[in-house]
Amino acid sequence: MYFNIEFFSVQRYDIHMKKPRLLKARAESLIETIIAVTIITLAVAGSTSLIRSSIMTNNVIGSKLVALNLALEGIEAVKNIRDTNYLRFSSNPASCWNKLGVTSVSGCTLPGAQSFRVGVNFALNRDFVNNPFEWQLVTVDAVNTGNLDLYEIDTDSDGTFDSQIYAQSGIGWVMWNSVESGVYNRIVTFTDSNPDYI
Numbered sequence: 001m002y003f004n005i006e007f008f009s010v011q012r013y014d015i016h017m018k019k020p021r022l023l024k025a026r027a028e029s030l031i032e033t034i035i036a037v038t039i040i041t042l043a044v045a046g047s048t049s050l051i052r053s054s055i056m057t058n059n060v061i062g063s064k065l066v067a068l069n070l071a072l073e074g075i076e077a078v079k080n081i082r083d084t085n086y087l088r089f090s091s092n093p094a095s096c097w098n099k100l101g102v103t104s105v106s107g108c109t110l111p112g113a114q115s116f117r118v119g120v121n122f123a124l125n126r127d128f129v130n131n132p133f134e135w136q137l138v139t140v141d142a143v144n145t146g147n148l149d150l151y152e153i154d155t156d157s158d159g160t161f162d163s164q165i166y167a168q169s170g171i172g173w174v175m176w177n178s179v180e181s182g183v184y185n186r187i188v189t190f191t192d193s194n195p196d197y198i
Contacts, residue, residue, distance in 0.1 A: 067184055070148065070166060074186050077124050077135040078116075084134070100137050114139075121146070122188040125168045128176075137188065145169065146187040150180040 082097055089096035089105045096108035098116040107113060116122075122137040123144040138144045147169040152161035154175045161177055169181060 070184055070186055074124055074188055081135055116190050118190050118192050146185050147182045148184040149178055150183050152177040152179050
């Protein structure tokens, strides 16, 4: 009898058991697709705009950094001219510290000796062929404009240009190749806020 009861209960359970219904897959509507594409497009456009402005900002910062370093080089060059004069003309540094293009102590005291002058614009030049380690201050004119060009340099004389440098315009030397002209302009001017300082 026990066997029959269980048999009936199993049968009864099977009879009343509900089969799960299959859910129909719901298709996305056209409006949902358009909204999704619009959101993705806006996200990509925003990212592209951000990347583009970041690249432009980096270029501006890079140019300002080069300009700042060229200005600092100008200050150091003037200090180098002053210090060289102190060492070269140590017997009369008071008269010779600010002279340009003199070769002797007696030349410092000549009436026509050129010196650092307030209100005059100077360009910084270097003779990279004959005397590459000495700076020269020359009055700005049609030739010495203060313009700086970008050059490629063959540093090891193997026929390939290895590095780049900014220097005054117009350098024509076999080891130098002009890449871009008139990139920056550097003019040195002196002011005095006190009769004892320049």
